Amino acid sequence: MADIDTQSNDNSVPFYPDHVSNEAKVVIGFSVLALVIGLIGLFAPVGLGEPADPMNTPAHVKPEWYFLALYQLLKYISKTAGAVLPVIAVIVLTIWPFIDRKPDQSSKNYKRRAILVAITMLVLITMTIWGEVS
Amino acid sequence: MKIQFRRSYLFAILGVILATFVIFFGTIGQSQAGSTPAENRPEDETAIDWTQSKAIFSENTHIILPSKYTAANLPPPEQDPCLHCHITGEDKGLWTPLVRWIFFGGAGLLFAFGIYRSSSVWVNRAPWKPITTRTADWFDSRYEISEPLSKFLSKPVPKFATRWWYCLGGITAFLFVVQGITGIMLAFYYKPTPEAAYSSIQFIETQVNFGSATRMIHHWSSNGMILMCTAHMIRVFIMGAYKKPREFNWISGMLLLLLTLGFGLTGYLLPWDQRAYWATTVATEIGAAIPIVGDLILVFARVGWDIAAETLTRFYALHILILPLVTVASMGAHFLMVRRQGVAKPL
Numbered sequence: 001m002a003d004i005d006t007q008s009n010d011n012s013v014p015f016y017p018d019h020v021s022n023e024a025k026v027v028i029g030f031s032v033l034a035l036v037i038g039l040i041g042l043f044a045p046v047g048l049g050e051p052a053d054p055m056n057t058p059a060h061v062k063p064e065w066y067f068l069a070l071y072q073l074l075k076y077i078s079k080t081a082g083a084v085l086p087v088i089a090v091i092v093l094t095i096w097p098f099i100d101r102k103p104d105q106s107s108k109n110y111k112r113r114a115i116l117v118a119i120t121m122l123v124l125i126t127m128t129i130w131g132e133v134s
Numbered sequence: 135m136k137i138q139f140r141r142s143y144l145f146a147i148l149g150v151i152l153a154t155f156v157i158f159f160g161t162i163g164q165s166q167a168g169s170t171p172a173e174n175r176p177e178d179e180t181a182i183d184w185t186q187s188k189a190i191f192s193e194n195t196h197i198i199l200p201s202k203y204t205a206a207n208l209p210p211p212e213q214d215p216c217l218h219c220h221i222t223g224e225d226k227g228l229w230t231p232l233v234r235w236i237f238f239g240g241a242g243l244l245f246a247f248g249i250y251r252s253s254s255v256w257v258n259r260a261p262w263k264p265i266t267t268r269t270a271d272w273f274d275s276r277y278e279i280s281e282p283l284s285k286f287l288s289k290p291v292p293k294f295a296t297r298w299w300y301c302l303g304g305i306t307a308f309l310f311v312v313q314g315i316t317g318i319m320l321a322f323y324y325k326p327t328p329e330a331a332y333s334s335i336q337f338i339e340t341q342v343n344f345g346s347a348t349r350m351i352h353h354w355s356s357n358g359m360i361l362m363c364t365a366h367m368i369r370v371f372i373m374g375a376y377k378k379p380r381e382f383n384w385i386s387g388m389l390l391l392l393l394t395l396g397f398g399l400t401g402y403l404l405p406w407d408q409r410a411y412w413a414t415t416v417a418t419e420i421g422a423a424i425p426i427v428g429d430l431i432l433v434f435a436r437v438g439w440d441i442a443a444e445t446l447t448r449f450y451a452l453h454i455l456i457l458p459l460v461t462v463a464s465m466g467a468h469f470l471m472v473r474r475q476g477v478a479k480p481l
Contacts, residue, residue, distance in 0.1 A: 012292045013290065015287055015288065015291050019291040027147075028150060030305060031312075038350055038351045041350020041351065042344070045339045045346035046350055049408045052407055054440065058412060064398055064417070067399075074420065080423055083422075087424060094388045097377060097385070100376075103378070113371060
């Protein structure tokens, strides 16, 4: 419980009203954004495609954009590997705190993880865009 | 602790709540184009012979209408010479008088009560307190919430945690609330059957007041929720905030990410158009490719081998009942752990 630091009053602001008012600004900002999006929706609705027809497969079948990278991957590797890979990824991510247990010594660790994230995101975004245009 | 009160924020929050309510109750009533069935309208709306007019309502309404209209067959609102006579005439609406009675009656009762209380305060010469303070005192004398509440509110927040990248998780939570509100509004009209789903979405988009706005917000807020969830996760990952003692917070966060993706998957089928149908087909096929349990996952998700009416109702139940309940519980655990352990200190 070394780095649990709840009671220090230096370098801290009270939760109420300082922090709450900061949060309220964010909430109000996003509410306004949501209302603007709703306003746009009045003139340009989300809309619908053709009604679902199980007998008629359209030419370009695609899942939602957040599954698109995985879908693109499945085109090039075997189906089993493509399905097992995300499961393993999720399991590894879930138990990651028990894999990477060493406390951070310097901000070098931040940089290393940031590079790891950047590479992963670059691959995912590339796959998604590739899936979108193909 | 003396609880400070910033009036401007209160007004801003009240304004947002009011706007939400206006849209919410605006959505409950249907637009006028949808409320008058076509068969009840007179055939030729453009050519009304006003020389044939006679009073058709009771004597005290004094409304003159063409003879082809009766009290049961009113003209469409845009051609009505006296729109408010819909209310004052024999054909009374339900909502307008009810709302008037509740609003003005409530205001009157409040006024009378205020006079009574004010005079009693005057008689007792008790120090005057605003109604908010007196309400707070009333509850506090019974439930003693002031002390734990001020303890909760006065908890110090470290200054580093007020940087903008610490609010990504909070934005996700806020978008979840937006999804809840707009989702309830859409659920008033959505019909989860293959025959009615598509047309009920069309009804929401074209007939319901602010229906297309509600659906637009729900649609984009869901995408924003996945983006913000991922951004929050990346922030926590880079800063190593998952490390001891916060392992379980990371795991509950992973669960919340999966639940968010589950919301996306189940919600995408509900419009029941070609894109929804085949995107769900493809997405569930990915799950079916997992060895050993693949077929089980497929059959559980689709309730059979094909996407049919049962799939739609199952996805609907998951989307509006099971996933929200699990998500709210996980969010509660997530927040409680953050509250208990504090925000991780960066290097």
